[in-house]
Amino acid sequence: AQSVTQLGSHVSVSEGALVLLRCNYSSSVPPYLFWYVQYPNQGLQLLLKYTSAATLVKGINGFEAEFKKSETSFHLTKPSAHMSDAAEYFCAVSDRTATGYALNFGKGTSLLVTP
Amino acid sequence: DGGITQSPKYLFRKEGQNVTLSCEQNLNHDAMYWYRQDPGQGLRLIYYSQIVNDFQKGDIAEGYSVSREKKESFPLTVTSAQKNPTAFYLCASSITSDTTEQYFGPGTRLTVT
Numbered sequence: 001a002q003s004v005t006q007l008g009s010h011v012s013v014s015e016g017a018l019v020l021l022r023c024n025y026s027s028s029v030p031p032y033l034f035w036y037v038q039y040p041n042q043g044l045q046l047l048l049k050y051t052s053a054a055t056l057v058k059g060i061n062g063f064e065a066e067f068k069k070s071e072t073s074f075h076l077t078k079p080s081a082h083m084s085d086a087a088e089y090f091c092a093v094s095d096r097t098a099t100g101y102a103l104n105f106g107k108g109t110s111l112l113v114t115p
Numbered sequence: 116d117g118g119i120t121q122s123p124k125y126l127f128r129k130e131g132q133n134v135t136l137s138c139e140q141n142l143n144h145d146a147m148y149w150y151r152q153d154p155g156q157g158l159r160l161i162y163y164s165q166i167v168n169d170f171q172k173g174d175i176a177e178g179y180s181v182s183r184e185k186k187e188s189f190p191l192t193v194t195s196a197q198k199n200p201t202a203f204y205l206c207a208s209s210i211t212s213d214t215t216e217q218y219f220g221p222g223t224r225l226t227v228t
Contacts, residue, residue: 100212
């Protein structure tokens with residue numbers, strides 16, 4: 001089964017600093033990869049997705065992620081953190097089931113942005 | 116506006132009682148999913164449904180049941196057999212079961228005491 005590992009359950013950055021959230025995947029086939037963001041007590045919102053069209057994927061709110069097959073990574077970055085970026089971030093990989101697809105999620109990384 | 120509705124936002128129940136969580140979507144999506152979220156554990160798949168009147172167990176189906184009588188609705192029942200039901204429950208949908216992108220509802224926080 002396909003899986004993802006998020007390195008670091010908590011990341012703290014200063015406002016204006018680079019955001020880097022790490023995700024490594026394990027997949028026996030070319031994966032579909034996703035980053036979702038979750039604000040407190042809310043559902044998940046899709047930030048961006050990789051579906052093999054381009055290795056550098058741009059998403060909403062200034063985030064982007066680069067698919068690196070050699071490193072089996074799909075790290076999320078943003079050049080300059082904003083206070084409103086404070087949230088929980090989940091990396092996910094699409095896993096083929098017997099009857100369709102399901103998402104396997106990482107355990108999440110909580111991003112704290114300090115003034 | 117199209118989207119996924121989960122109600123209620125917060126739900127409290129006594130131990131030993133069954134409780135049903137509502138999930139409705141007006142996106143005309145074929146596939147629907149239920150996830151459970153616990154702190155530090157990410158999201159875990161409970162059940163999913165590709166089409167009306169069909170559903171499949173996910174990774175942690177024990178103690179849960181679902182139905183899919185209508186395309187728009189996918190209610191989840193947390194039974195008294197679920198050993199640790201207190202959690203945040205998220206419903207999601209996708210256009211078809213072969214579509215990898217999923218859209219999420221706002222979630223229901225269930226507390227059982």
